[in-house]
Amino acid sequence: MSNYTAIREWADEKTADKTRIVVGLGTCGIAAGGNKILDAVEKTLANNDAIKADVVSVGCIGICYKEPLLDIEIPGKPRLSYGSVTARDTKEILENIFLNNKYEHKKALAVIGDETFEGIPSWKEIPFFAPQERRVLRNCGFIDPEKIEEYIANDGYAGLSRALVEMTPAEVIDETLDAGLRGRGGAGFPAGRKWSIAADNIHTYKEKNPNSDAFGYVICNADEGDPGAFMNRSVLEGDPHSVIEGMTIAGYAIGATYGYIYCRAEYPLAIERLKLAIDQAREKNLLGKNILGTEFSFEIKLKEGAGAFVCGEETALIASIEGLRGMPMPRPPYPAQAGLWEVPTIINNVETLNNIPVILAKGAEVWAEKGTEKSKGTKTFALTGKVENTGLIEVELGMSLREVIYDIGGGIPDGKEFKAAQTGGPSGGCLPASMLDLTIDYEALAKAGSIMGSGGLVIMDTSTCMVDVARYFLTFTQSESCGKCVPCRLGTKRMLEILTRITEGKGKIEDIALLEELAPSIRDSSLCGLGQSAPNPVLTTLKYFREEYEAHILDGHCPAGQCKALITYTIDEVDCTGCTLCAISCPVDAISGAKKELHIIDTDICTRCDTCRQVCNFDAVLIDGNLL
Amino acid sequence: MTVSTQDRSALIPLLQQVQVEMGYVPREAITEIGKELHVSTSDIFGVLTFYAQFRLTPVGKHQVKICQGTACHVQGAPLIIDAVEEELGLDDAHDTTKDGEFTLEKVACFGACSLAPVMIIDEDTKGNITPDKARRMVRKIIKAQAAKAKKSAADKNNGEAKNE
Ligand SMILES: Cc1cc2nc3c(=O)[nH]c(=O)nc-3n(C[C@H](O)[C@H](O)[C@H](O)COP(=O)(O)O)c2cc1C
Ligand code: FES
Numbered sequence: 001m002s003n004y005t006a007i008r009e010w011a012d013e014k015t016a017d018k019t020r021i022v023v024g025l026g027t028c029g030i031a032a033g034g035n036k037i038l039d040a041v042e043k044t045l046a047n048n049d050a051i052k053a054d055v056v057s058v059g060c061i062g063i064c065y066k067e068p069l070l071d072i073e074i075p076g077k078p079r080l081s082y083g084s085v086t087a088r089d090t091k092e093i094l095e096n097i098f099l100n101n102k103y104e105h106k107k108a109l110a111v112i113g114d115e116t117f118e119g120i121p122s123w124k125e126i127p128f129f130a131p132q133e134r135r136v137l138r139n140c141g142f143i144d145p146e147k148i149e150e151y152i153a154n155d156g157y158a159g160l161s162r163a164l165v166e167m168t169p170a171e172v173i174d175e176t177l178d179a180g181l182r183g184r185g186g187a188g189f190p191a192g193r194k195w196s197i198a199a200d201n202i203h204t205y206k207e208k209n210p211n212s213d214a215f216g217y218v219i220c221n222a223d224e225g226d227p228g229a230f231m232n233r234s235v236l237e238g239d240p241h242s243v244i245e246g247m248t249i250a251g252y253a254i255g256a257t258y259g260y261i262y263c264r265a266e267y268p269l270a271i272e273r274l275k276l277a278i279d280q281a282r283e284k285n286l287l288g289k290n291i292l293g294t295e296f297s298f299e300i301k302l303k304e305g306a307g308a309f310v311c312g313e314e315t316a317l318i319a320s321i322e323g324l325r326g327m328p329m330p331r332p333p334y335p336a337q338a339g340l341w342e343v344p345t346i347i348n349n350v351e352t353l354n355n356i357p358v359i360l361a362k363g364a365e366v367w368a369e370k371g372t373e374k375s376k377g378t379k380t381f382a383l384t385g386k387v388e389n390t391g392l393i394e395v396e397l398g399m400s401l402r403e404v405i406y407d408i409g410g411g412i413p414d415g416k417e418f419k420a421a422q423t424g425g426p427s428g429g430c431l432p433a434s435m436l437d438l439t440i441d442y443e444a445l446a447k448a449g450s451i452m453g454s455g456g457l458v459i460m461d462t463s464t465c466m467v468d469v470a471r472y473f474l475t476f477t478q479s480e481s482c483g484k485c486v487p488c489r490l491g492t493k494r495m496l497e498i499l500t501r502i503t504e505g506k507g508k509i510e511d512i513a514l515l516e517e518l519a520p521s522i523r524d525s526s527l528c529g530l531g532q533s534a535p536n537p538v539l540t541t542l543k544y545f546r547e548e549y550e551a552h553i554l555d556g557h558c559p560a561g562q563c564k565a566l567i568t569y570t571i572d573e574v575d576c577t578g579c580t581l582c583a584i585s586c587p588v589d590a591i592s593g594a595k596k597e598l599h600i601i602d603t604d605i606c607t608r609c610d611t612c613r614q615v616c617n618f619d620a621v622l623i624d625g626n627l628l
Numbered sequence: 629m630t631v632s633t634q635d636r637s638a639l640i641p642l643l644q645q646v647q648v649e650m651g652y653v654p655r656e657a658i659t660e661i662g663k664e665l666h667v668s669t670s671d672i673f674g675v676l677t678f679y680a681q682f683r684l685t686p687v688g689k690h691q692v693k694i695c696q697g698t699a700c701h702v703q704g705a706p707l708i709i710d711a712v713e714e715e716l717g718l719d720d721a722h723d724t725t726k727d728g729e730f731t732l733e734k735v736a737c738f739g740a741c742s743l744a745p746v747m748i749i750d751e752d753t754k755g756n757i758t759p760d761k762a763r764r765m766v767r768k769i770i771k772a773q774a775a776k777a778k779k780s781a782a783d784k785n786n787g788e789a790k791n792e
Binding site: 026027028030031032064065067225226227228229230233234265266303304305306307308320321322323324325326382384385386390391422425456458460464469472482585587607609610611614615 | 701711
């Protein structure tokens with residue numbers, strides 16, 4: 001079977017008219033107890049012969065704060081989604097629907113479709129989903145990632161077919177250039193331009209080394225190093241074929257023979273699903289020799305990373321695949337000139353590659369309708385931290401931070417105030433409330449001192465200490481610095497020492513100037529992006545939250561009440577009921593007081609572990625006299 | 629003899645395989661892999677120490693993983709780490725308890741940020757953890773362990789008594 005129409009017919013037939021009970025089992029779903037829901041579904045089915053349905057587990061649909069999720073698909077009816085379900089809810093929902101024709105339930109979340117149904121609102125009316133534009137996440141949470149037929153039945157591999165059958169490699173590159181797709185791994189380099197440079201080099205390489213067993217490589221960067229983000233993981237877990245298809249199209253465009261997926265070892269589920277997807281694609285002749293009956297052959301191999309942030313940098317990643325320490329190399333030569341084993345190589349991020357099949361299937365013009373002049377398309381973000389609705393979201397580029405945080409995210413919980421939005425992880429920066437109307441695009445974020453990054457978006461409120469956040473990121477970059485170049489190795493160390501000193505109340509006012517002097521020199525003289533961007537968290541917090549640094553240094557005060565060395569715990573005389581819970585919970589016996597009487601914390605013994613404040617039911621434990 | 633470049637790329641996957649099977653990479657394995665791939669032991673050490681994934685010492689019976697990703701950090705992960713370290717008598721330089729029962733690993737984002745802060749004990753993921761809850765979880769395992777040890781000691785005694 002080697003032509004697309006035949007494969008598509010096979011897939012449509014296999015997936016047609018099925019009643020499906022769908023459980024979200026991405027990493028987040030599993031963590032929230034999705035497996036218990038799956039068990040409950042199976043038990044309910046076993047006990048009710050009348051319920052006939054396929055049970056399917058899918059990746060993450062993105063609405064993480066409503067996990068575990070249970071969805072029902074019945075032919076002729078819209079798909080219904082239920083959130084925060086328990087095992088008991090599951091039984092109830094299934095029996096209601098299949099035995100009593102009753103769809104409403106207190107856990108009903110939305111209709112995944114345009115219309116309301118039986119009193120359940122359309123997801124277009126749910127604030128979390130309404131402003132979103134799902135392209136990258138088109139299949140996540142919808143298809144069974146372990147079944148290739150479900151991907152194909154949703155237009156999967158149509159882009160590859162069009163590219164291979166109807167277009168020349170040069171036309172594929174032009175289409176990608178026309179779309180204006182920029183790299184989603186952080187730096188935003190135009191994908192088409194990278195491909196076109198590589199294609200030229202591969203052409204020359206072929207002439208010089210006609211007997212080489214590889215003329216070019218396509219590497220998918222699935223190392224996802226930002227320690228607060230999981231966009232790539234969700235795509236790999238929920239829609240692995242989209243990445244394989246994107247890589248194969250890229251391979252055809254530049255004339256490469258092999259592809260490598262370099263995936264974080266900490267993503268076992270993603271790795272498992274990728275392996276399966278590669279096998280399935282090969283079986284259907286969508287990978288391997290003479291793909292879809294054409295002249296083009298392409299193979300993909302999987303490489304597991306080994307836990308080094310710097311290996312997300314392209315030259316270090318190549319060294320790692322070669323079995324070496326993952327140390328970056330000076331560029332040029334760029335990988336597109338001499339990459340893996342000195343062969344011209346392109347490296348693209350998971351999300352960049354995931355966009356390619358859509359561009360090829362729908363055409364560059366349609367794809368580029370979304371976005372801004374210079375930042376086309378959509379971008380996924382892992383929206384986390386101090387925000388009401390956390391999850392994996394996708395928005396049109398050009399949307400404002402405010403819309404993302406307040407409309408999709410539902411604002412800041414517990415009546416607290418917004419303080420900062422962090423984008424770009426350790427390479428990015430913290431943006432203050434005055435920048436909430438900033439549009440999310442590559443240029444605007446860079447101008448503000450941060451970067452687009454790969455999609456981490458961590459929201460912070462007034463109880464987050466910005467000096468501590470800077471210290472947190474520097475701890476990360478310092479320990480991940482590979483040590484090859486001096487500015488990064490020693491510079492990050494010096495900055496970390498200074499930041500630690502400030503959070504411990506031992507800072508001097510000159511330290512601020514010292515940081516401001518160190519930062520640009522590290523940025524300008526480091527070998528790779530790790531060092532070059534490491535100062536960003538420090539520079540942005542100094543720029544936008546300078547008064548917090550000064551409070552630590554001059555007043556010995558942490559305004560957020562986070563820095564242990566600078567805070568004191570006390571118990572409020574009025575609110576304490578003398579319930580003794582704090583005294584019982586205190587791991588160091590620092591709290592004394594008789595039952596029904598005011599309790600007192602001995603600050604000399606207190607380790608500021610925060611246990612008393614968290615267990616108190618009466619908000620009676622204060623930090624520096626304030627209720628946090 | 630030098631290794632062909634493509635063979636060399638088998639080094640990291642081989643080390644990973646050993647680590648999966650043994651929980652760490654023992655010395656003997658390093659020597660053996662070195663011989664196999666014609667790579668020097670010091671070179672392999674260089675690779676092993678570069679990548680955070682590799683351990684050179686055995687892991688504890690119970691694995692405690694605490695997320696120190698950004699979302700977990702702002703939701704109080706450092707307090708959880710302090711609490712568990714104190715409970716188990718560990719610090720930055722010691723990640724495994726002397727009795728070999730527990731290993732504490734601090735990892736980057738689990739991808740469950742909506743449940744931050746997150747802790748995993750032996751495959752059991754727990755979200756919205758507090759220092760107090762973390763301590764209890766650890767104590768529960770220690771207690772279960774002690775009860776098991778007591779029971780097996782008692783069984784052994786019983787068995788011996790019967791034999792007599
Ligand atoms: C220290 C460092 C870490 C990086 N980590 C990643 C990563 O985890 N994922 C990624 O796609 N790109 C990462 N990059 C960027 C890559 O070097 C490269 O630019 C990117 O993979 C290119 O793909 P794109 O053009 O599709 O964005 C990192 C760069 C640096 C300097
Ligand atoms: S930051 Fe801890 S799970 Fe994501």
